[in-house]
Amino acid sequence: MNRQHEPAIEARGLVKRFGEVEAVAGVDFEVLPGELFGFLGPNGAGKTTTINMLTGLARPDAGAIRIAGIDCTRNPKAAQHLIGVVPDESNLYPELSGFENLCFCAALYGMGRAEREDRAQKLLADFALTPAAKRKFAGYSKGMKRKLTIAAGIIHRPRILFLDEPTTGIDVASARQVRQLIAELHRSGTTIFLTTHYIEEAQRLCERIAFIVNGRIVRQDWVKNLLQPLEAKHLLQISCHGFPREGLEALAQAFPHYAFSSPGEGLIRVEGNDPVGVGPLVRFLEERGAEVSEARRMRPSLEEVFIAITGLEVDILHKEKEKGGGRP
Amino acid sequence: MRCGTAFWNILAKDMRSYYLKPPNISWGIMFPLAWTAMFFIKSGSGLGSIPTLLPGVVAVSILFGTTSMLAVTVTFEKKSRSFERLLLAPIPLWVLMLAKTSGAILFGVANAFVPVVMAIFLADLSRIQWGLFLPAVFLIALASTFLGLFIAVAVSEVFEAQTFSNFFRFPMVFLCGLFFPIDKLPLFLKPVSYALPLTYGADLLHGAVHGRHALPYSLDLFLLAGFCVLLFALSLRNIRRRWIA
Numbered sequence: 001m002n003r004q005h006e007p008a009i010e011a012r013g014l015v016k017r018f019g020e021v022e023a024v025a026g027v028d029f030e031v032l033p034g035e036l037f038g039f040l041g042p043n044g045a046g047k048t049t050t051i052n053m054l055t056g057l058a059r060p061d062a063g064a065i066r067i068a069g070i071d072c073t074r075n076p077k078a079a080q081h082l083i084g085v086v087p088d089e090s091n092l093y094p095e096l097s098g099f100e101n102l103c104f105c106a107a108l109y110g111m112g113r114a115e116r117e118d119r120a121q122k123l124l125a126d127f128a129l130t131p132a133a134k135r136k137f138a139g140y141s142k143g144m145k146r147k148l149t150i151a152a153g154i155i156h157r158p159r160i161l162f163l164d165e166p167t168t169g170i171d172v173a174s175a176r177q178v179r180q181l182i183a184e185l186h187r188s189g190t191t192i193f194l195t196t197h198y199i200e201e202a203q204r205l206c207e208r209i210a211f212i213v214n215g216r217i218v219r220q221d222w223v224k225n226l227l228q229p230l231e232a233k234h235l236l237q238i239s240c241h242g243f244p245r246e247g248l249e250a251l252a253q254a255f256p257h258y259a260f261s262s263p264g265e266g267l268i269r270v271e272g273n274d275p276v277g278v279g280p281l282v283r284f285l286e287e288r289g290a291e292v293s294e295a296r297r298m299r300p301s302l303e304e305v306f307i308a309i310t311g312l313e314v315d316i317l318h319k320e321k322e323k324g325g326g327r328p
Numbered sequence: 329m330r331c332g333t334a335f336w337n338i339l340a341k342d343m344r345s346y347y348l349k350p351p352n353i354s355w356g357i358m359f360p361l362a363w364t365a366m367f368f369i370k371s372g373s374g375l376g377s378i379p380t381l382l383p384g385v386v387a388v389s390i391l392f393g394t395t396s397m398l399a400v401t402v403t404f405e406k407k408s409r410s411f412e413r414l415l416l417a418p419i420p421l422w423v424l425m426l427a428k429t430s431g432a433i434l435f436g437v438a439n440a441f442v443p444v445v446m447a448i449f450l451a452d453l454s455r456i457q458w459g460l461f462l463p464a465v466f467l468i469a470l471a472s473t474f475l476g477l478f479i480a481v482a483v484s485e486v487f488e489a490q491t492f493s494n495f496f497r498f499p500m501v502f503l504c505g506l507f508f509p510i511d512k513l514p515l516f517l518k519p520v521s522y523a524l525p526l527t528y529g530a531d532l533l534h535g536a537v538h539g540r541h542a543l544p545y546s547l548d549l550f551l552l553a554g555f556c557v558l559l560f561a562l563s564l565r566n567i568r569r570r571w572i573a
């Protein structure tokens with residue numbers, strides 16, 4: 001069989017239990033060569049556990065894994081030369097400098113001295129870390145650590161790259177840089193498996209997305225397919241104070257052409273097949289004592305898809321963003 | 329080729345990060361000194377007793393030098409997650425663990441020569457059979473490193489590794505014939521002695537330094553090597569079971 005056309009990553013019925021907790025409960029997916037695949041889900045959904053199984057840091061309790069056509073279920077070492085991993089937390093050596101860390105990681109993949117030093121210099125320059133190259137990793141800021149960890153994951157030019165929440169916990173500018181880099185790697189043909197809980201990030205970067213909740217993939221599809229049912233819709237989001245959630249029913253009765261939902265505290269989402277008129281809605285709300293602070297037209301986004309599929313409120317992702325800080 | 333580069337760089341990194349640090353070097357020198365002094369004072373004997381004390385001090389230096397390092401190079405790196413980098417590298421686990429332990433083995437061998445160098449100035453060591461002494465030192469370093477590794481991968485906290493290794497180390501000092509012949513131990517302790525690898529290493533060292541030994545050298549060498557293989561294999565199994573769980 002021609003390896004070129006085999007999936008770069010193939011997971012069949014993956015299961016991982018930790019005692020009572022079923023962290024990953026039977027997950028199936030395929031990532032095609034060169035594809036940028038997003039794994040989107042809230043905290044504790046099983047994203048990291050899935051990556052650990054795929055990369056050889058955890059043994060699945062059931063299921064099968066193939067990387068570039070190589071069966072890695074029993075022997076995770078078989079394909080480790082093809083993959084690069086950027087873990088969710090920096091795990092480089094605090095006592096080594098940035099440059100030494102990169103050279104060491106390259107050496108683990110058998111790169112010769114001259115090559116790894118060149119490559120380390122280049123990556124440090126790409127990530128604007130050259131001035132810090134000789135400083136100890138322990139003294140790096142959070143964003144610098146994150147960038148060096150990503151550099152370390154790609155120093156051996158892996159064909160398949162696993163990125164575990166690459167933009168969590170870094171500032172907006174760094175996050176943008178990281179996303180640019182991911183897009184470049186993707187253009188250059190690297191297969192990328194990206195986990196994130198930033199919906200916008202997934203929507204912007206990924207071609208295909210799997211939503212994972214409680215260890216199960218609830219839906220996976222091409223981003224354009226996921227968005228398609230929403231394209232024809234008109235959306236409006238109203239932020240207001242003092243309007244009870246029970247009031248949604250009254251709204252629905254007064255405006256039967258629209259569908260109403262509340263994606264979070266103080267938020268009302270209006271969906272219609274025709275453009276939504278703001279004036280009557282605001283008047284209706286204010287007459288009932290609500291204080292409207294904003295009414296925004298929304299472009300269809302994966303948030304809607306996420307809510308529709310998971311039944312979860314986007315709140316649970318927004319809360320994480322505040323914690324993370326790297327909101328796109 | 330790939331494995332060679334990785335092996336060498338892991339060893340070189342550990343050397344620089346841990347073994348060649350001033351505190352470690354001074355520990356490697358102070359520790360044998362302290363043991364030598366302690367036994368001189370306790371036995372109250374003169375310089376003539378050096379050849380009989382030397383094997384014990386050499387063995388203790390190796391034992392403590394090697395086992396104490398694994399808690400850092402392995403348990404600590406596991407806890408701080410940098411060990412995951414190594415587990416992700418495309419090198420077989422046994423090569424990886426040999427690379428991780430080779431620093432400790434070399435450190436153990438270097439520690440062994442601190443008391444030897446001191447003894448050279450104080451006593452006549454012309455009777456030492458180096459052809460036996462050197463392999464004995466190497467095998468003891470190997471066995472105690474792998475014992476340290478076995479402990480380091482069986483626990484998850486650095487302090488556990490340290491406490492746990494004392495649980496093995498101190499009894500070994502007294503039960504393995506380093507300073508007190510096994511013959512003089514109470515009968516019920518003798519089986520314990522023969523279940524400990526250092527017993528065979530100490531026997532080799534005694535034979536090499538002053539000629540008195542209890543078992544045939546070939547048996548000592550064979551059993552000591554057997555302990556090395558067993559401890560290494562058990563450690564690998566534990567890593568596969570517990571760390572790639």
Ligand SMILES: Nc1ncnc2c1ncn2[C@@H]1O[C@H](COP(=O)(O)OP(=O)(O)OP(=O)(O)O)[C@@H](O)[C@H]1O
Pocket residue numbers: 018021022023041042043044045046047048049050088197
């Ligand atoms: N080593 C472990 N021991 C016990 N439980 C674990 C372990 N690792 C993960 N879990 C549990 O498995 C579930 C999935 O965890 P996982 O880390 O895969 O989630 P995640 O999707 O990566 O979340 P996050 O967005 O917070 O990184 C969680 O309930 C977690 O508590």
Ligand SMILES: [Mg+2]
Pocket residue numbers: 047048049088164
């Ligand atoms: Mg995670």
